[in-house]
Amino acid sequence: MGPELLARLIDEHAAALVLFARQWCAAPEDVVQEALLKLVVCPQTPDKLLPWLYRVVRNAALTAGRAERRRRRHEAAAAALAPVWFGTPDTAGLDARAATAALQALPPEQREVIVAHLWGGLTFEQIAEVAGCSSSTAHRWYVAGLSALRQKLGVSCPNDRSTPR
Amino acid sequence: MSERPLDPALTDLERALGALAPVPAALDRDRLLFEAGRRAARRRGWYWPGATAALALLAAGLGTALVLRAGPPPVERMVSIPAAQPTPSPDPEEDPPFASRPNYFRLREQLLTRGLEALPVSPPAPPAGPPVTLENLLREPELATPAPRHPGL
Numbered sequence: 001m002g003p004e005l006l007a008r009l010i011d012e013h014a015a016a017l018v019l020f021a022r023q024w025c026a027a028p029e030d031v032v033q034e035a036l037l038k039l040v041v042c043p044q045t046p047d048k049l050l051p052w053l054y055r056v057v058r059n060a061a062l063t064a065g066r067a068e069r070r071r072r073r074h075e076a077a078a079a080a081l082a083p084v085w086f087g088t089p090d091t092a093g094l095d096a097r098a099a100t101a102a103l104q105a106l107p108p109e110q111r112e113v114i115v116a117h118l119w120g121g122l123t124f125e126q127i128a129e130v131a132g133c134s135s136s137t138a139h140r141w142y143v144a145g146l147s148a149l150r151q152k153l154g155v156s157c158p159n160d161r162s163t164p165r
Numbered sequence: 166m167s168e169r170p171l172d173p174a175l176t177d178l179e180r181a182l183g184a185l186a187p188v189p190a191a192l193d194r195d196r197l198l199f200e201a202g203r204r205a206a207r208r209r210g211w212y213w214p215g216a217t218a219a220l221a222l223l224a225a226g227l228g229t230a231l232v233l234r235a236g237p238p239p240v241e242r243m244v245s246i247p248a249a250q251p252t253p254s255p256d257p258e259e260d261p262p263f264a265s266r267p268n269y270f271r272l273r274e275q276l277l278t279r280g281l282e283a284l285p286v287s288p289p290a291p292p293a294g295p296p297v298t299l300e301n302l303l304r305e306p307e308l309a310t311p312a313p314r315h316p317g318l
Contacts, residue, residue, distance in 0.1 A: 003198055003201070003202065006197075006198060006201055007194070007198060010190075010192060010194050010197060010198075011194075014190040014192050015186070015187040015188070015189055015190045016187055017190070018187065018188075018190040018191075018192075019187035019188070029190060029191050029192055032190065032192065033192060033197055033200075036197060036201065037197075037200060037201055037204055040201040040204055040205050041204050041205060083188070084188065085187065085188060086185040086186060086187060086188060087185075087186050087187070087188055087189070093181050093184045093185065094181050094182065094184075094185060096185060099182065099185055114182075118179065118182055118183050119183070119187055124169070139169055143171065143172075143175065146171070146175045146178055146179060147175065149178060149182070150174065150175065150178050153178070
């Protein structure tokens with residue numbers, strides 16, 4: 001794998017990968033960096049590069065998250081220290097902090113599918129490979145997650161903001 | 166955004182969520198590229214170190230085997246050697262070779278103790294020829310050599 005492809009991956013997908021890893025661990029940058037380095041030392045570049053990368057990031061983030069929870073299992077306020085996941089959008093839209101909180105409140109499988117599809121750009125077939133489920137299941141989780149988010153955020157249309165419930 | 170049909174309300178929410186940009190990754194791009202190159206080089210460099218280590222192990226094993234190799238088992242054989250017979254020391258007076266050949270040291274000792282009389286008696290001289298006279302001496306060349314060209318001299 002050449003440095004040009006690696007640089008392109010970093011530029012185009014690093015932010016989404018970090019967001020994807022942030023669901024499970026507190027040091028997502030380290031996880032993404034290790035995943036990219038693992039890709040570099042792979043004897044052959046995987047055919048399905050993006051699903052492979054997301055799967056590696058997912059596994060590493062889950063492992064890192066478990067280790068973090070073991071380290072600070074007595075710290076109840078760990079979730080409150082989680083940073084905001086999104087920058088403030090230029091256009092008037094959802095509040096980044098509220099969106100982060102709503103996403104964090106979702107069941108893990110729904111959140112994972114939404115993040116991978118909306119910000120990672122993966123298809124449901126690719127998400128199914130990453131999450132180890134069928135594409136129909138992934139789509140079902142996606143719809144359920146969006147519905148839950150709509151209820152939590154109290155919006156039905158981005159141009160028609162309403163107050164959260 | 167979704168490849169499958171969604172409820173319009175969900176589609177709007179989907180668009181709104183998609184407009185949120187993830188926080189930029191706090192990755193040091195240059196450091197990551199450098200580390201990637203380092204690891205790639207390390208991966209490619211395993212062949213020669215591995216071969217060197219294998220050959221070193223082989224050489225060490227062969228050397229150890231050479232040092233610790235046991236020799237052939239000893240063979241015990243009974244060899245009978247006849248006892249050597251003591252040989253009597255030869256008598257110097259009766260040793261024929263020693264007595265027959267002239268002994269310089271013995272002759273010297275006898276000469277030193279007894280003088281010239283110790284010399285062995287020489288064999289008798291052959292019978293004497295005609296007495297040596299001047300005439301005989303002058304005549305002999307004439308018998309042995311041809312006659313001179315100038316008899317007058």
